[in-house]
Amino acid sequence: MRLRALLDTDALGLRLLGGEDELDRTVRGVMTTDLRDPSRYLSGGELVLTGLAWRRDAADSEPFVRLLVQAGVAGLAAGEAELGNVPEDLVVACVRHRLPLFAVHESVAFATITEHVVRQVSGERAGDLAAVVDRHRRMMTSGPAGGGPDVVLDLLGSDLDLRAWVLSPTGRLIAGPKVAGPGLPADTCAKLAAEHLAAARTGRRGPHRVTLGSSTYSLFPVRSSGRSPQASRDVRETVLSDWLLAVEADAGDWPEERLDLLRGVTQLIAVERDRRDAARTVRRRLAQEVLELVQTGAAPAEIAARLRVAAPVLLPGLGAAPHWQVVVARVEWQGGDLEGGPVAQSLLEEILVDPSATGPEPSDRIAVAHTGDEAIALVPLPAVSTEHDGSEAGILADALLESVRDPLAAGLDDDGRVTLGVSASVHSAEGLRGALEEARHARRVAAARAGRVCAAGHQELASHVLLLPFVPDDVRRAFTARLLDPLRDYDRRHRAELIPTLEAFLDCDGSWTRCATRLHLHVNTLRYRVGRIEQLTSRDLSRLEDKLDFFLALRMS
Numbered sequence: 440m441r442l443r444a445l446l447d448t449d450a451l452g453l454r455l456l457g458g459e460d461e462l463d464r465t466v467r468g469v470m471t472t473d474l475r476d477p478s479r480y481l482s483g484g485e486l487v488l489t490g491l492a493w494r495r496d497a498a499d500s501e502p503f504v505r506l507l508v509q510a511g512v513a514g515l516a517a518g519e520a521e522l523g524n525v526p527e528d529l530v531v532a533c534v535r536h537r538l539p540l541f542a543v544h545e546s547v548a549f550a551t552i553t554e555h556v557v558r559q560v561s562g563e564r565a566g567d568l569a570a571v572v573d574r575h576r577r578m579m580t581s582g583p584a585g586g587g588p589d590v591v592l593d594l595l596g597s598d599l600d601l602r603a604w605v606l607s608p609t610g611r612l613i614a615g616p617k618v619a620g621p622g623l624p625a626d627t628c629a630k631l632a633a634e635h636l637a638a639a640r641t642g643r644r645g646p647h648r649v650t651l652g653s654s655t656y657s658l659f660p661v662r663s664s665g666r667s668p669q670a671s672r673d674v675r676e677t678v679l680s681d682w683l684l685a686v687e688a689d690a691g692d693w694p695e696e697r698l699d700l701l702r703g704v705t706q707l708i709a710v711e712r713d714r715r716d717a718a719r720t721v722r723r724r725l726a727q728e729v730l731e732l733v734q735t736g737a738a739p740a741e742i743a744a745r746l747r748v749a750a751p752v753l754l755p756g757l758g759a760a761p762h763w764q765v766v767v768a769r770v771e772w773q774g775g776d777l778e779g780g781p782v783a784q785s786l787l788e789e790i791l792v793d794p795s796a797t798g799p800e801p802s803d804r805i806a807v808a809h810t811g812d813e814a815i816a817l818v819p820l821p822a823v824s825t826e827h828d829g830s831e832a833g834i835l836a837d838a839l840l841e842s843v844r845d846p847l848a849a850g851l852d853d854d855g856r857v858t859l860g861v862s863a864s865v866h867s868a869e870g871l872r873g874a875l876e877e878a879r880h881a882r883r884v885a886a887a888r889a890g891r892v893c894a895a896g897h898q899e900l901a902s903h904v905l906l907l908p909f910v911p912d913d914v915r916r917a918f919t920a921r922l923l924d925p926l927r928d929y930d931r932r933h934r935a936e937l938i939p940t941l942e943a944f945l946d947c948d949g950s951w952t953r954c955a956t957r958l959h960l961h962v963n964t965l966r967y968r969v970g971r972i973e974q975l976t977s978r979d980l981s982r983l984e985d986k987l988d989f990f991l992a993l994r995m996s
Contacts, residue, residue, distance in 0.1 A: 471662075589617050675777055763864065764864045940968045
């Protein structure tokens with residue numbers, strides 16, 4: 440593909456700013472970047488797309504262009520969305536180095552240019568490689584009917600005899616070949632993800648080769664195709680969110696044509712990833728709106744109204760309002776020079792997925808917002824049940840990180856840390872603020888532990904913690920609400936007087952006879968009420984620990 444062909448396509452909206460004599464250069468690929476020095480990711484012949492976020496002043500243009508020329512790129516296309524117009528200093532630098540420069544209109548997404556270049560380059564390759572890429576393109580760009588990335592991987596197997604899988608950064612299987620053959624074990628997926636993240640942190644250019652047992656894998660990064668004009672400026676911003684393509688083969692002795700083919704496949708898969716990110720926009724917005732209401736002390740009725748809007752989006756077809764859990768994650772980098780909130784947001788959207796789930800978008804029931812270094816997930820539960828051991832069903836902190844701890848530690852390297860906190864479930868808007876503070880306090884408990892990746896749940900906020908003066912008031916309110924709100928709600932609906940019964944039962948030291956006499960009840964009626972209290976709260980009033988919890992909750996309410 441020649442550079443001049445780009446100007447003949449009106450849909451791309453490209454305007455030539457310089458380098459008219461160099462338009463016969465061959466384009467071998469495309470890359471989106473806003474790194475100040477992207478040379479380590481360039482192999483030559485690329486059309487480089489940039490949103491100009493790397494440019495702080497006019498002096499930055501000359502070294503940036505010089506690095507591109509040294510890497511042998513075919514041309515540069517600069518988006519106009521960031522600065523309005525392509526700055527004159529960049530135009531001058533490109534003219535000086537004879538680098539063709541195009542302006543990209545703000546209405547044109549970088550993904551449109553990427554898909555066009557990949558399509559054209561693939562179509563021009565010779566022999567069977569050209570045919571394979573073209574088939575991949577048609578499958579990937581035809582929408583749901585095309586079968587998504589799984590079909591691409593099937594074609595790699597049938598046409599090139601390559602087994603390949605798409606993995607998340609935590610090692611979750613996103614896509615794999617549907618044709619017959621052994622799958623990729625979960626522990627292998629986790630090890631491959633860890634190796635990929637470790638290599639990415641070193642800045643080495645893919646593919647990365649890994650040998651596990653008797654098999655050798657080549658790992659290709661799947662980076663964003665550039666739907667947003669601004670790309671990451673720091674590898675840490677995407678290291679915990681980028682997908683990877685794992686191919687069961689040693690790419691070390693591959694010809695350049697085959698390497699180009701696989702890189703083209705990763706760009707096509709990146710389109711699927713961008714579709715996933717676009718689909719998450721609505722859920723992220725819902726989470727942000729609810730979070731802002733909760734943190735600004737909005738009336739419970741206003742929060743409840745917003746939750747009623749969110750519930751059908753997150754749990755389509757659900758008749759009743761769900762219960763909710765709050766999960767807080769914090770990603771912190773040594774030196775504090777990088778905001779960890781967006782990374783934590785992507786990470787929560789990944790690890791809150793059922794580990795057994797496959798596919799690019801199984802997390803459509805999770806809404807995650809972020810602020811600063813913190814991400815907050817609002818997780819709906821269709822119903823809150825009780826497990827056989829008496830514990831409340833829902834998300835457990837330890838289970839969240841059990842299968843992803845090693846890959847995350849590799850991606851964090853020696854300068855990053857992830858800590859998570861999980862609240863108990865709440866059944867009303869009134870409980871959300873307390874749940875949020877409870878999850879934040881649990882995360883602080885996790886942060887006090889050693890290790891790169893730590894989590895803590897509400898179960899670890901033991902009763903004695905509430906007696907310590909440094910515990911926030913909101914945590915005390917969360918503890919009280921978790922024990923007493925189910926009883927208050929039941930009393931409002933049934934006039935059952937469970938709260939007065941509980942107070943009297945504790946005041947009588949658990950004596951059935953004395954309590955029944957005080958309340959003018961038959962002992963069997965008292966036993967029924969106490970049984971209902973235990974059923975609603977999953978507590979046992981014959982246990983001293985549970986009696987003490989109820990005593991503290993009543994005194995603090």
